[in-house]
Amino acid sequence: EAGVTQFPSHSVIEKGQTVTLRCDPISGHDNLYWYRRVMGKEIKFLLHFVKESKQDESGMPNNRFLAERTGGTYSTLKVQPAELEDSGVYFCASSNGGIGNTIYFGEGSWLTVV
Amino acid sequence: AQSVTQLDSHVSVSEGTPVLLRCNYSSSYSPSLFWYVQHPNKGLQLLLKYTSAATLVKGINGFEAEFKKSETSFHLTKPSAHMSDAAEYFCVVSHTTDKLIFGTGTRLQVFP
Numbered sequence: 001e002a003g004v005t006q007f008p009s010h011s012v013i014e015k016g017q018t019v020t021l022r023c024d025p026i027s028g029h030d031n032l033y034w035y036r037r038v039m040g041k042e043i044k045f046l047l048h049f050v051k052e053s054k055q056d057e058s059g060m061p062n063n064r065f066l067a068e069r070t071g072g073t074y075s076t077l078k079v080q081p082a083e084l085e086d087s088g089v090y091f092c093a094s095s096n097g098g099i100g101n102t103i104y105f106g107e108g109s110w111l112t113v114v
Numbered sequence: 115a116q117s118v119t120q121l122d123s124h125v126s127v128s129e130g131t132p133v134l135l136r137c138n139y140s141s142s143y144s145p146s147l148f149w150y151v152q153h154p155n156k157g158l159q160l161l162l163k164y165t166s167a168a169t170l171v172k173g174i175n176g177f178e179a180e181f182k183k184s185e186t187s188f189h190l191t192k193p194s195a196h197m198s199d200a201a202e203y204f205c206v207v208s209h210t211t212d213k214l215i216f217g218t219g220t221r222l223q224v225f226p
Contacts, residue, residue: 003157004157031212033212035214035216042216042217042218042219043204043216043219044216045213045214045215048212055212056212056213059213091158093158095212102160102163103160103214104160105150105157105158105159106157107155107156107157108157108158
């Protein structure tokens with residue numbers, strides 16, 4: 001069974017450009033999460049989808065970030081326009097949901113804004 | 115509010131010696147606690163989790179952690195370190211399981 005897959009694994013863009021990160025959750029997982037770790041900081045929650053609905057987007061840093069999950073399958077996270085402080089690792093994760101259920105993480109998308 | 119504190123940013127051990135990675139948590143509710151590991155250029159992998167069952171939790175690769183409510187601790191241990199254990203380890207707390215609160219990470223080095 002395939003795990004959580006993320007694309008691209010690495011990207012380098014210039015300040016002001018747009019980047020779109022994609023996440024494919026484990027098949028059958030209704031819950032999809034985005035987390036990120038910026039340089040020198042801890043991994044922080046961004047948002048949570050249940051199917052195609054945003055359950056909790058309290059961690060989204062500002063309106064330059066837009067997450068979508070059309071059809072309740074894969075998700076995209078767009079950063080527009082990118083700023084230097086957006087550099088870091090963006091993790092996607094998925095789960096079946098419920099107390100005690102395991103959240104499975106992807107390998108991350110490493111974003112560098114120059 | 116919930117939080118975790120990982121008391122050491124770096125830990126170095128020799129291969130074959132015990133590993134101790136320390137974690138203290140703060141939670142207003144009965145927490146779920148996890149340890150995740152990230153090897154270089156890899157994703158986050160769940161090592162073990164505590165969800166109010168047995169206080170001594172066994173995980174993968176010989177790791178275990180003990181939930182101590184009186185000390186608000188959830189330290190990760192392994193009797194004998196292996197070179198392949200070199201990685202970054204994250205202590206994580208959650209009330210709902212849907213929003214994980216990560217510690218700042220402990221980087222484990224293992225010397226031959």
